[in-house]
Amino acid sequence: MKKSRLTVMHSSNRHLRVILAAAAFALMVLMVGALLHPVLAQAEAIDLGAPLVDKAFAKNQDGSLQVDEEGNYTLQLSVTGKSQSTSTSSKAYVIFVADVSGSMKNRYGDTTRLAAAKSSINAAAQTILNQNSAADQTLAEVKLITFSTRVVNNYDWTNGINTFKSQVNSMTAEGGTNWEAALLQAETEATSITDGAVYVIFVSDGEPTYRLSQIYSDEDYEKYTATRWNGVWVYPNEGPLYYDDKNNDVTGVYGEGDADPKGWNFAAANIVADRLVDGEVHALYTINVGDAESMDSLAASRHFEASSPTELQSALSAIVSEITYAYSYKNVLMTDYVTIGDTVLGVADGGGVSGFTYAITDAGGNTTTWADAPEASYDPSIKAVTWDLGKMVLQNGTTYTVSFKVRLTQQAFDDEAKLANGQTAISSNVVKVSSDGSDIVAYTNPSAGNTVAYTQFMTENGVEQPDSEKDGVVDLPRPELTVSTSTLTLTKSWNGSGTGADSLTLHVEDSAGVFSQDVVLVGSSWTKTIYVAAGPEGHSYTVTESSVPAGWVLEGYALTGLVPSGSDTNSGTLKGLNAQSAGVTVTNKQIKYAFRILKQGSDGAALSGATFSVSGSGSQATGEDGLVTFGQLLPGTYTVAEEKVPSGYTLPGTHTLVISIDGTATWDGIEITNTGVDQGVKYFQTTVTNEKIAELPKTGGIGIAPFTVVGAALVIAGGLALLKREEKGH
Structure with a gap:
């Protein structure tokens, strides 16, 4: 059993070693592959935020x-x-094709076309080459092709910004304009690139004046009066060859040098541009920095018109944004x-x-x-x-x-x-x-x-x-x-003695019913400024006095800064877009009264020549009608005295006249009911009657002596009778 177990263990170990070895080999292959084919940098995600x-x-x-x-x-x-650019994940090759013909010396804003082109091309190249990372300096490369009558310089590809700037800064302007030659050179460079996208940025300031291709066939050209020069058909007016001023070298270009009368120079360039746009490059951008009116008809992925250095810079910035991760x-x-x-x-x-x-x-x-x-x-x-x-x-x-x-x-x-x-x-x-x-x-x-x-x-x-x-x-x-603020200043004016109140209210409103306000004026100044609306349509404002103080009447309104509304003296229009200042003065006039005295005798006859005085108002005499009038009397208490009476009448003494603020009056405490209005003034009238003195006998009669004696006798007799009565009493 142990042997069998050991056998199994050894077998498992062998299998494990095989697996580990395979894994190590695979890892080594991956590492080598990574070294041979570096992983292209990926764009770092950017959030621009809101514009x-x-x-x-x-x-x-x-x-x-x-x-x-x-x-x-x-x-x-x-x-x-x-916009913001970051590292591109696929290699980009950018060819700058720059016109260095003589017209590039022309003024262009505050500088020249050539100087502006140098600055803008350098800035664009800087942004493009910034896509290169420390790990890979070949993610982006740039190339400069300059042209005039022919291609002037075709610099090598570079990823060094300093090298490229040196090439750009060395550009000088001289010669004609050959779009075809420049685009053919760009085509040659573009077709040699197989490991990335190629972009061509073509900058020129004028119409093409030369070309490399004959354009027309010999048969077609025989329709014209033409000659051959060194075996080449030449259109009359076209110089057959261009001689370089420096070395008198024949370059074999066609064209008049200052125009394109048949459009053949443009046609030759457009044939090349068509090929580029149709697939030989990822994009062809054209920028007109001068008088190249036909450039917008040249085949291109995108065309820009740049009439100023700023527009040129903007155009190149837009192109760079399209080239990079933007x-x-x-x-x-x-x-x-x-x-x-x-x-x-x-x-x-x-x-x-x-x-x-x-x-x-x-x-x-x-x-x-x-x-x-x-x-x-x-x-x-x-x-x-x-x-x-x-x-x-x-x-x-x-x-x-x-x-x-x-x-x-x-x-x-x-x-x-x-x-x-x-x-x-x-x-x-x-x-x-x-x-x-x-x-x-x-x-x-x-x-x-x-x-x-x-x-x-x-x-x-x-x-x-x-x-x-x-x-x-x-x-x-x-x-x-x-919004412009307009004002309306309200003022209270008193025409009389003192004021009729400590405060009062004026009401302001407009005819449309939009604005309504009660404004209280107080005795410290009797004026107040409020805000009102003028505006494009304006308003007609009406000012009214809510109640007139007793003893006073409304005398009138005075408007300033308001256009009167018809016959209304208390209404006016305020209109305008700027701040307006208007004013309304409301004047109250104190009520004054007249006092009339009708002088008559006890027999009812009018007496003239009687003189009366009213305290504070002087003295006056009655006329033939027996009347005397004292005017301009304010409410108050007055002493009325009859200073002189007509002959034969008694002098009655003084009287008291009281005129109340409510428009009533009393005469010696009794209300005067005889009132009226004369020429708009209320008057109070009282009657003063003089008693007639008894008339004395005339001269030549018996006189008064008999009557005096009789009277005296009667007095004496009466006195004696009284004495006797008293004596009997004692």
Whole structure:
């Protein structure tokens, strides 16, 4: 049994050793394979986050908002592209084909075309070669081909940025333009690459003026008056050969040197470009940096027009993003719920939004009109502006903007006045933004729902990776407009002695019923300023005095800064987009009364010439009608004295007149009921009667002596009788 067991154990050990040996061999094979075929670097996942979005009002150079005479502001919605590259997982070969013809010396913004090309090509190459890792320096290589009348330089492939920059910086401009020669050289280099994707970036500033190919057949050419030169058919006007100024070497190029009248130079180049695009390279990019109008017709994977150094840099940046592992955005959709009918209106009929304009701002800050931009739209049913950029990929550092006009609504001005006065606004989009409530703004959209949706995605060597998409949404800012604050100053004026009250209330309201406020004025100043709405439509405001103090009447209203509303002196219109200052002065006039005295005798006859005085109002005499009137009497207590009476009448003395603030009066404590109105003034009238003195006898009669004697006798007789009676009593 033990032997058998040992046999089994030895057999198992042999099997185990065989398995271990096989595993070790397999691991060794893998290690060797790894050394012989290094694993290509994989892209490090990048999250760009949300793109930079903005919603703002266009500004002037001094920072103030742009607003026209009609109060229209320019509202701008924008999104800025952002991209980032990382190590590529498949090898990339990039051929830069650069025009060094004489016209590349021409000015190009603040520099020359050649200088701008050098700078931009170096920057692009730097980004491409940065894809190389420490473990593998051959993930990306670049090559420079320069051309003018023919190919000038065809440099070797390199992964060294310093080497490449040295080659680029040595470029000089001279000679004609031969697109075909340059593209043929690029084709030769591209077809020799078998272990990666080849990209050709072709940069030129002018139409092709030379070519290498004859283009036409000898038979076709015989249709023209032509001659042979060294066995080559030559079109008349075409120089058969180009002589190099340096060595007088015959190069065998066709062309006039300054034009392409038959289009044969372009046709020759396009034949080569077609082959490249059809599969010999992964992509052919063309960039016009000057006057090469036909370049956009040249076969290419993508064409760029670069009229400035910034546009050239942007074009190369976009190309590099397609070549490397690039993360960027697409499917951008802006949705902005404009608060139509609330705080802002569009300028189209019915307050809608129209008249959209579009612009592109490159990374250098240069803004141009975007003529072929996707169109924005406005949906009145949901009061929203939408701008769908579709599948367009946002370029790094490039800002895409749509603009449209809006203006503040009347409601924005109305709500501003309400808030300023401590009342409640109708719209939630008009708010106080300062702690003391002095600053009130109108937001141009609700607090939610204004978004930019986008998709982040990745391309590998220009090919979009379907599994890399990631959707996101970012909110648009909520810009604000400061609403101009208008004021109405209410003032109470008293025309009289003192004031009729310690305080009083004035009522202010507009004709539309939007604004209504009771304003209390107090005796310390009798003035108060409130906030009211002006605005594009404005309001007609009416000021009324709630109750007139007793003893006073309303004399009138005085308006300043208000346009009077018809014949109403207490109503006026306030209108305007800027801050308005208006005022209403309400004047009360103290009521004054007249006091009349009718002077008559006991027989009822009117007496003239009687003089009366009223304390504080002087003296007056009655007229022929027996009347005397004292005017301008304020409520109070007066002493009335008859200072002189007509001859033959008694002088009755003084009287007390009391005029009450309620418009009644008493005469020696008895209410005067004889009242009336004369020329708008209320008067009180009393009658003063003088008794007539008894008339004395006339001169020449018996006189009074007899009567005096009789009277005296009667007095004496009466006295004697009284004495006798008293004596009897004793």
